[in-house]
Amino acid sequence: MKGSLTNTGAAVRAGAGGGRDAWVAVVQAVVFFGVVAGAWEAGSRAGWWNPVLIPSPSDIFRYIGEALGKGELQSACYVTMRRLVFGYAVGILLGIPLGLLTARFRFAANTLGVLALGLQTLPSVCWVPLSILWFHSNPEGAMLFIVVMGTLWAVLLATDHGIRQIPPIYRRAAATMGSKGFHLLWRVLLPASLPHLVSGAKQGWAFAWRSLMAAEIYVAISTGYGLGHLLHFGRELHAMDQVAAVMLVIIVIGFAADKALFSPWERFLRRRWGLTV
Amino acid sequence: MTIEDELHNAAPAKLTVDRVTKVYRGKRQDVKALDDVSLTVGEGEFVCLLGPSGCGKSTLLNLIAGLEQPDAGTLTADGELIEGPGRQRGVMFQEHALFPWLDVTQNVLFGLNLKPNLSDEDRRGVARAFLEIVGLTPFANSGIHELSGGMKQRVALARALAPNPQVLCMDEPFAALDAMTREQLYDDLQKIQQQRRKTVVFVTHNVREAVCLGDRVLLFTPRPGRIRAEFRIDLPRPRNINDVAVAQLATTITTELKRLLKAENV
């Protein structure tokens, strides 16, 4: 048995050396953005383009500094994130159980499943006019609705697909060990569809983020200014440094949230399943 | 219950299959996968179901495991009707069917976690003991995708054995492995069967494998699936697949199988 272990023990323990690769990636990215920003700044100073239309990096960072000093940017970020996280959570908490339903019951698939397929193709910005009408006295409700519409269908469809593609052998193996009902769902079906759940949640997040920005730009609001509003006011004031700065912040938050929310799951999938999503 | 009780081997069960028929209803035609099949498997006996593919071996194994229900006839384990799958009867498939979201130890723990009256510590102890038995202690925390095919089947064996079943159903568990790995597993399986005697139902289409492992070999023929002959294998253990005696007996059985298949014109 010992002999066979060393023979068959040529198990792939890949993934080492990742640390250095990561450093190379960071250095390359930093150099790239440094060069771009440097050239941009130089071009602005040399007067190659109109600084009102294309603000220089230093103008953008000056605005960010001022807005941070006034607390305006932090509060906008907070308001936006609060809306996003809440709407996203609702979308996930509805989408996963509904996806389980459509995967399990033919009737749900023929009704709700078709509805989800249809609504998923609709960019959730298209909900803005209707939701403003429906929730006219309740702008937070309108935004919540738009974010949920952005998240829900993607998550529902990913859950449905994830459950359907589970190899039947997992269920059978689990059944022979006495797993059924809730245990089967929680310990087998959901984890077995995890790769699909993660990519669905990621897609839902991207949709939610986009639709919230659209909603904040369109929906007139009295209950707190988000990043979308700062962008909107920047345009109204012809303050392109503000517009560009808010865009930068939106990019950075989207990027950081994506990393913070999904990287742990993706690392887990890579390490445990040997998958890349 | 203590870990000693748990590690103490459960008494193997006696299986009876009485006049069992199983029909799969198809769109164009029905397939009689098993036709009036009867057999008994003694406590602790190692029975091999042998035959070309499509003759209902897996169907019979699934019925014994409780994963399918017969259209006619009854199946019992120790006199009790088999009505569904349960941990008294462990199953190993040709595909390892290990859960990729769990590591090796967690896979072995899966069935144990469903057993009541055990502390988590005992469960871990049992899982460790079975990983030791199949020689995978160094890989206790590895992911499934990091293992070779043979190692995966070892984990699947440990997972099936860990809840201490009375019966072990194995459906061509080594068919997808290379010859060298397979031979190693024949040795290990015989060793394990000596330590922890189970009633084993082992499906294969490899005659030598059946002779090497089985106390008894049942020959199946297809369309409809039936048991047509049986051979008692009295060779001393442990057996080696390359032994002359094994090879000779395998030749006899192969000849008989060919004769039966020819007589049926299939």
Ligand SMILES: Nc1ncnc2c1ncn2[C@@H]1O[C@H](COP(=O)(O)OP(=O)(O)O)[C@@H](O)[C@H]1O
């Ligand atoms: N789920 C199923 N649905 C329809 N036909 C099946 C199913 N399972 C097996 N069969 C048919 O039953 C017969 C016996 O199959 P099986 O028990 O898998 O044979 P073996 O394991 O001996 O190769 C085959 O003709 C096969 O096509």
Ligand SMILES: [Mg+2]
């Ligand atoms: Mg088969």
